[in-house]
Amino acid sequence: MLSLENVDSYYGGSHILHGISLAVREGEVVCLLGRNGAGKTTTILTVMGYLHPRRGTIRFKERDIGGLPPYAVARLGVGFVPQERGIFPSLSVRENLTVFARNARSGYWTLQRVFDLFPGLQARERNLGFQLSGGEQQMLSIARALMLDPVLLLLDEPSEGLAPMIVKEIVDVLKHLRGKGMAILLVEQNLRVALAVADRHHVMNKGEICFTGGSEELENSESVLRSYLSV
Amino acid sequence: MELLVAQLLNGLVYGVLLFFMAAGLSLIFGLMNVVNLAHGSFFMLGAFIGFSIFHLTGSFWLALVLAPIPVVMIGIVMELWFLRPLYARGHMDQVLLTFGFTFVFYDLVQTVWGKVVLTLPTPASLQSTVHIGLGVFSAYRLFLIGFGFAVALLLWLLLERSRLGAMVRAGVDNAGMAAGLGANIPALFTGVFGFGVLLAALGGVVAGPVLGLYPGMDTDILIPAFIVIVIGGMGSLRGAFVGSLLIGIADTFGKAYLQNVALFLIYLAMIIVLLIRPQGLFGIKYADAPPSALARTIMPSTPRTRALALIALLALIALPFGLADYPRALIAEIFIFAIFAMSLDLILGFTGLMSLGHAAFFGLGAYSVAVLGAQFGLNAWLGLVAGVLIAAAGAGLIGFFCVRSGGIPFLMLTLAFSQLVFSVALKWRDVTGGSDGMPLAMQPSFFGFSLSHSLVMYFMTLVFFVAVYLGLRRLINAPLGHAFIGIRENEARMAAIGYPTRAYKLLAFTIAGAIAGLAGGLYVIYNGFISSDAVYWTASGDILIMTMLGGAGTLIGPPIGAAAFLLMKNVVSSYSEHWLSIIGVAFICCVLFFPGGIWGAVQKLQPAGAKP
Numbered sequence: 001m002l003s004l005e006n007v008d009s010y011y012g013g014s015h016i017l018h019g020i021s022l023a024v025r026e027g028e029v030v031c032l033l034g035r036n037g038a039g040k041t042t043t044i045l046t047v048m049g050y051l052h053p054r055r056g057t058i059r060f061k062e063r064d065i066g067g068l069p070p071y072a073v074a075r076l077g078v079g080f081v082p083q084e085r086g087i088f089p090s091l092s093v094r095e096n097l098t099v100f101a102r103n104a105r106s107g108y109w110t111l112q113r114v115f116d117l118f119p120g121l122q123a124r125e126r127n128l129g130f131q132l133s134g135g136e137q138q139m140l141s142i143a144r145a146l147m148l149d150p151v152l153l154l155l156d157e158p159s160e161g162l163a164p165m166i167v168k169e170i171v172d173v174l175k176h177l178r179g180k181g182m183a184i185l186l187v188e189q190n191l192r193v194a195l196a197v198a199d200r201h202h203v204m205n206k207g208e209i210c211f212t213g214g215s216e217e218l219e220n221s222e223s224v225l226r227s228y229l230s231v
Numbered sequence: 232m233e234l235l236v237a238q239l240l241n242g243l244v245y246g247v248l249l250f251f252m253a254a255g256l257s258l259i260f261g262l263m264n265v266v267n268l269a270h271g272s273f274f275m276l277g278a279f280i281g282f283s284i285f286h287l288t289g290s291f292w293l294a295l296v297l298a299p300i301p302v303v304m305i306g307i308v309m310e311l312w313f314l315r316p317l318y319a320r321g322h323m324d325q326v327l328l329t330f331g332f333t334f335v336f337y338d339l340v341q342t343v344w345g346k347v348v349l350t351l352p353t354p355a356s357l358q359s360t361v362h363i364g365l366g367v368f369s370a371y372r373l374f375l376i377g378f379g380f381a382v383a384l385l386l387w388l389l390l391e392r393s394r395l396g397a398m399v400r401a402g403v404d405n406a407g408m409a410a411g412l413g414a415n416i417p418a419l420f421t422g423v424f425g426f427g428v429l430l431a432a433l434g435g436v437v438a439g440p441v442l443g444l445y446p447g448m449d450t451d452i453l454i455p456a457f458i459v460i461v462i463g464g465m466g467s468l469r470g471a472f473v474g475s476l477l478i479g480i481a482d483t484f485g486k487a488y489l490q491n492v493a494l495f496l497i498y499l500a501m502i503i504v505l506l507i508r509p510q511g512l513f514g515i516k517y518a519d520a521p522p523s524a525l526a527r528t529i530m531p532s533t534p535r536t537r538a539l540a541l542i543a544l545l546a547l548i549a550l551p552f553g554l555a556d557y558p559r560a561l562i563a564e565i566f567i568f569a570i571f572a573m574s575l576d577l578i579l580g581f582t583g584l585m586s587l588g589h590a591a592f593f594g595l596g597a598y599s600v601a602v603l604g605a606q607f608g609l610n611a612w613l614g615l616v617a618g619v620l621i622a623a624a625g626a627g628l629i630g631f632f633c634v635r636s637g638g639i640p641f642l643m644l645t646l647a648f649s650q651l652v653f654s655v656a657l658k659w660r661d662v663t664g665g666s667d668g669m670p671l672a673m674q675p676s677f678f679g680f681s682l683s684h685s686l687v688m689y690f691m692t693l694v695f696f697v698a699v700y701l702g703l704r705r706l707i708n709a710p711l712g713h714a715f716i717g718i719r720e721n722e723a724r725m726a727a728i729g730y731p732t733r734a735y736k737l738l739a740f741t742i743a744g745a746i747a748g749l750a751g752g753l754y755v756i757y758n759g760f761i762s763s764d765a766v767y768w769t770a771s772g773d774i775l776i777m778t779m780l781g782g783a784g785t786l787i788g789p790p791i792g793a794a795a796f797l798l799m800k801n802v803v804s805s806y807s808e809h810w811l812s813i814i815g816v817a818f819i820c821c822v823l824f825f826p827g828g829i830w831g832a833v834q835k836l837q838p839a840g841a842k843p
Contacts, residue, residue: 048411074413086408088401099397100412129404148413 001026001183002047002152007056009046016042018207019056024152027181029174031188031198033229039207040187041083044154047185048080049073060152075102079145083156083187085137089130093121096129096140097147107149114143117173135166142173152183159190171196191229195219203228233366238483244372244441246479247379251434252456253463253471254386255427261403261466262423264322265314266639268772269329271453272336273428276302277435278444279344282351285439291354299432306428310421313819318417320826322639323585327779328822330772333449334815341446342808351439375437382433383472390468399423403466450769454650455482458501461643464511473513494654501647506632509640544697551689559685561801565794566692567753570699572777572789574746579775580783581707582739583719584634587642587771588649589747591629594656594766595622596748600755602662604672611675611756618752619745625652626744627737634736637722649771656763668762671755688757695753696790699746704786706742715739719784776818782828791829 002024009017017039024030032040045051047058049070058066065073074080088096097111115122118139124132132140138158145153158174159167167190174197177184188194194201201218203211211224218224256270281298285291309332317324357371390396401409402419410416442448455478463474478497485493504511551559575589599618603609609617629648633641656663663669680687706712717725718732726732755761764770773796781792796814804810825832 050407050411070407070410071413071415074411080411082408082411086405086411088404088408090400090404091397095397095401099394099401100409100414102413144412 001061002185003059004043004047005057005059007043007046007053007058009042009051009053011042011051016207017046017053020204020207020209021056022202022209022212024183024185026151026183027178028200029178029184029186029198031186031194031201032204033188033191033194033201034204035189035228038204038228040204041156042207043204044080044082044156044185044187047073047154048078074100074148077149077151079148079150079153081138081141081145081153081155081158083160085141087129087132087137087140089128091129092125093127093129093132093140094125097121097144100144101147102149109146109149111147114146117146117176118143135162135169138162138166138170139173142170146177150182152185153177154185156187157189158186159188159193167193189229191225236365237368238487239480240368240372240376242480242483243376243476244479245483246476247376248434248438248441248452249456249459249479250379250383250472250475251430251437252452253459253475254383254468255430256456257460257463257465257467257471258399258403258423259427260460260639262399262406263314263325263420264639265325265329266322266642267329267424267427268326268453269309269332269336270427270431270456271449271451272333273302273306273431274435274438274452275340275444275446275449276305276336277432278351278439278442278448279340279349279435280432281436281439282344282349282444285351291351291440294351295433295436298436299429302432302435303425303429307421307425310424313823314424315417315420316823324822324826326585326639326642327775328819330776331815331819331822334811334818337446337449338809338811338815341811344444344446346446349444351436351444353440371440375441378437382430386468454768455497457643457646458497460511461501461647462504462511464513467511467513470511470513474511491658494658495651498647498651498654502632502644502651505640505644505647509636547693551686556685559689561797563685563688563692563757564754565790565797566696567750567757568774568777568793568797569696569790570753571747571750571774572781572793573699573703573786574743574750575774575778576783576786576789577703577706577715577743577746578736578739579778580785580788581712581719582715582736583722584637584736584740585642585775586633586645587768587775588629588645588647589743589774590766590768590770591645591649591652592622592626592744592747593751593754593770593774594652594761595625595744596751597755597761597765598656598663598751599748600752601669601671601761605669606662608672611671611673611752615749615752615756619748622748622751623741623745626747627741630737630740630744634733634740646768646771649766650768653763653766653768656766663763666763668760668764671759671761674759675756682756692753692757695749699749700786700790703746707786711735711738776814780818780821780828782830784827785830788828788830795829 003022005021007017007020008015020039020043022030032043034040042051046053049065049068049072053066057064060073060076060078063076065076088099091099097114120136121139121143124136129140142155142158158170162170171193174184174186178197186194186198195215195218198215200212200214202209203224205228210228211218211221213221252270252274256267259265259267277298280301281294284294284297288294313328314325317328353371357374359370360367361370361373390399398409398414398419402414402416406416459474459478460471462477463470463472481497482493485496489496551562571593575586578584578586596618599621600611600614603614603617604611629645633644633648636644657665674682676682677687677691682688682691714725714730714735717730718735722732754765777792777796778789779792780795781790782788799810799814799817803813807813821828827834
């Protein structure tokens, strides 16, 4: 469904991604691991079209999306949940969900289904975005991405800075989405979240992928865990 | 009582007109971070096109419906073709671009409709008066208030209750995130810009029967609209509405009861709001724009450049002997404005702060010489020394408040302070002569030579120009100058390595103010006359244009820009009526294609080997 081939990406003059290749197949959950500054977020931003690859190709649903702006990528069916969550502070929870929703005709994710998945949000439907807690913001950000009726979700560190209870809730949500056949590209630093949710893992270091494998393989490669994941 | 109600009504009328301007300005700023200095031009174009449609069709209502259409088209073309290519370069360039357009639109209006004040007659159906309990009121004015409130309500519904409105608010909150959720941000920008222009043009048409139509009505409405959105909060519709009515009523009552200090008090209110609550009464966010990306680093002098500089100096010394009186005087004026432009460049190009109020210090220097001469008979040279000190003190004081901010807030604060100085110059008529101006009591001599001789004037200004040029060059190449450049490049990093950046910015601002004061004092000695026009914000805009046109961030650029500007103004204007358009277009081209200005373009032409 999504494939990156030899992608090089730059922030202005600095070369961040060096020949990244990875793929997410239908219904698959793929995790990008690595320390701060490894290039995980840059990879996500490049897929979304916030950065354009200088070399290499990005394909989504058989289409080259390497030069598309973010809104076009989103409209092709990519749901984006950024690291800073990106809640619109002056919009109500309900408006945050509906403002860019694309489920009008045939979508599975209606407002009701989203509220069923996140009961906490329904209770705060009329609150404004800036009145939410960190956990609620994260839930809202995921819920809002679902309202676009995506076939692929990009999640950038959804567990970051949240209490263990909330992290568990989010893991449950991700498992539920996986059960529904949603393809997910997940960026994580929390190994336990990654192992609980993802089928395959890529470990990044200095803008390159230095390990690729399944959950068991990752758990058993002590050297990878020690050198690249500070576990 | 009846008078009070009538004043209140007039205040509401003015407030409604301000709202038409402020709502669009505020939305555009909130979403795009662009302070649209051409917004008043759209108001003016709406008024004049409405006037013409009225005279063709005889119907005010047809004018109200049709006039905004061409204006909106102009606005959309401006957004699509001129602003959009600059998104990647930062908002300051876009602000400058809109300023360039004000010249073109002004010239257009002046050419098509002339310079006399026109009036749009009140529509026949509303020429009557209405008796309400408290008195007799013009039906048109009542209609105008109702129309304004209806538009405000409609806007509120659109913005707060519709999905499109939610998209705009989402874009104001976080345009990048909205894009990631499928919002076509460029299209949204164009739409909101066009909508803002529509409101301004509508306001222009309905203002026709109340305000009178003349070239210059653009800035006369733009500045109070700025005050409105600063006080109300940029990006907030509610702020624009409340702020408009507040300023409309305050201005009307102020003019009636506190004639001399009303203007001063309004600018003071704006400054106080900016300082205490920078986001305004209702603002939720105040985006800080990055500093101008137009600056470039100067090169150290080499034997070759020193030789060139010496040749240039010898040429300047030899030049006047081959010229008549008029060109000599013109070049002397260029020297004075070159000093002024270089002083602005110290904060703009070298320290990275865009000021739209530098004329305040020029004015302080100029009025010091003139007023001290008139009141105490002080010799103009002593007055010049006093002027420099007073300008430095003024810059230190004003800078103390301004350098706490950067980007757009800095621009607005400097604008507000300079307008404060302007309001004093305008209203303290006993001392300054107001808009009629005041003459210099006695022209001094220059080392025994009479300055009434054009050659003496030429060399006097040349001496000061060369002295300031060399002094600034020394400053820029000293560690202090490097600290200024460091702040321009990355203020956070400079602070992190131990520079008290705010103090450095204040120092740069004060030095720049002192030199601007010198230029102002010299100008009075040169011109023999000073009026409040020299302190108006457009004078700050002109010097900004000179600096950018020549090339900000270099020392040679500003004098070149001053020369280009004044030559165009004085020479082109004698051949063509359209010198304003020519300057506007030159400036727009400069922002679009030569971000380094004339001098930057010249440097690019040099063979690569000549560069270090």
